Amino acid sequence: MLPKDRRSKILKLLEEQTVSGIRELFGVFNVSIPTLYKDLEILEREKKISRSYGAIQLIREDKFRHSFFSRLKMEKDKKRHIARSAVSFIQSGDTIFLDSSTTTFYLCDELKKSSIQSLTIITNSLFIPQEFIMHANYRIIQTGGMLDRDIGCFHSQDIESYLSRIHGNKFFFSAQAVSTEKGILDSYQPEEIKIKQLFLANADESIALLDSTKFNKTGTINWLAIEDLKMIITDKELDSAVQKYMREKGVRLFT
Template sequence: MLPVERRQRILDILNENEFLELKTLKDTLQISMETLRRDIQQLVNDDLITKEYGGIRIKRSTNGESVIEQRLDLNIDKKNTIALKAIAEISDGDCIFLDSGSTTLQIAKYLDKLHNLTIITNSIPVMLQALNQGHTIISIGGKVRQSEHSITSFDFLFNFDQLNIDKAFICCSGISLEKGITDYNLDEVETRRKILSISNKAYLTADSSKINKIVTVKICDITDLDVLITDNDIDLQTMPQLSENISIL
């Protein structure tokens, strides 16, 4: 795993735990303490985490900046590549779902190039980004998840079955041929599963650092998705295996 991928993983894990002991993190990542300390120091230098006695904690800014905002500059070139590929898949008049995540937020920034969309989302940053683009925005009601500025929902809070989604753009934290598509938060996963079940076409938007990773909760199998939109740094040895199970852009 490359250093940038390890540091992203540390942020992802901290996103769910707020505070982690160094030993726990070392065991989870299966790396040496020396390597972990170097990664931690870089994240401290990047002003993303704080060191405390025995562990580390996600840094919160005074203006309430969220973890998703802290992640925006990580792999930004890859996310822009994915966003532009995703925009090419969307047509005027489409009803789309944009998941909560820093990659789908990049997609939202380009939606002003399109007309008359219906945008269904559980991401507050996506809503705000698309607010003045002239589209119809539908927010999934439910519980607000502060760290991601997202809304997680259940059937009794929102009647999903009334939605007719042409194209869903889903995020994840891990992609594995063996274990499928995975993420950390159960509430987010439940929402994604429901959205996938009612969408005509399902896109997974994930940069190449997520490939061959397995995290806490399974969203679905790779074969439950139609298209993987990723960046151009995907491992060529992985590509043939993935492409047997899913179309790749």
């Protein structure tokens, strides 16, 4: 394989989230370590990737548009199916945490069409509060902080002390990847992962909204083990072997 073709292949693997680290790339290409490092250095100089402590991340020309609005179009039928199922687990009077994922954004669309009269929603999403401007019976709490344009959410150094005083009935979240070995993984900034973990700690119940394309993928940060995952709502295309594995681990699975 020519060096140019190999570098194109590296970018494709990162785009598909098949790999996320240097060690994984060594298992894909039959080249020497210096050769692979030279490829990565070239891609980094071209501002196509970034590297940190062995992790590799794709740099997109327009992160804001691609990361949210393009992802909103990806697997949208699966996400809508998951959102319709998820809304049945919400009752009037609930206080729910929502992360900034596109799947929870579709959940908001289903909430607007539901018969749920009163609800408190706590989120760090930029977009979710805008969905409920006309719903006076819904209390919307946005965590605030610094805007992360990459994924359309807010971060704050003081969020831990603030969220420690707030209790929620349920936390709905998604993720970039699910590995049967490593659990729930994301490639977002550590600040975004921290907020997810705080939402998780302060909710009575956590519900993962994960379409079938996210399973057996990888990410940079492992923030939730399979053993700590209580419930997943997914779609009917999830591999039967993965379903069996999850249920054996005690995960409640809804398709």
